Amino acid sequence: MQPTIGRIVHYTLSEQDQQRITAQQNRPLPDGRSPLSNSAQAGDAFPAVIVRIWDATPGSPLCNLHVLLDGELTLWVTSRAEGAEPGTWAWPPRT
Structure with a gap:
């Protein structure tokens, strides 16, 4: 399948993402309180929205993703390839 802007994929967190x-x-919000969020560990998968596509290699585009974490926080990751290892995205399984 070809990725397109706005599609939902599954993104697997890397160690750097976890950091x-x-x-x-640990950073207070503008109102002084801590953000509400559940833990996120390297290897965990979260839904992500494709926000930009880079055709770096024919047939293997890289995508910028907005990762939806469990809570108030989100994560923006850039130039990520499709794959099964941490730091990559995959299509959700069909049910």
Whole structure:
């Protein structure tokens, strides 16, 4: 399947993603309170919206994604390939 803007995919967090999320969780919001969020570990998968597509390699485009975490936080990741390992995205399984 060809990725298109606005499609929902599953994104698997990498170690670096986990570190960025932890930093966000520890940073107070403008109103002074801590953001409400559940834990997010490397290897966890979350839904993500495709926001931009880069045709870096024919047949294997890279995507910028807006990852929807469990809580108030989100994560923007750039130039991610389709795959099954941490730091990549995959199409949701059909049910």
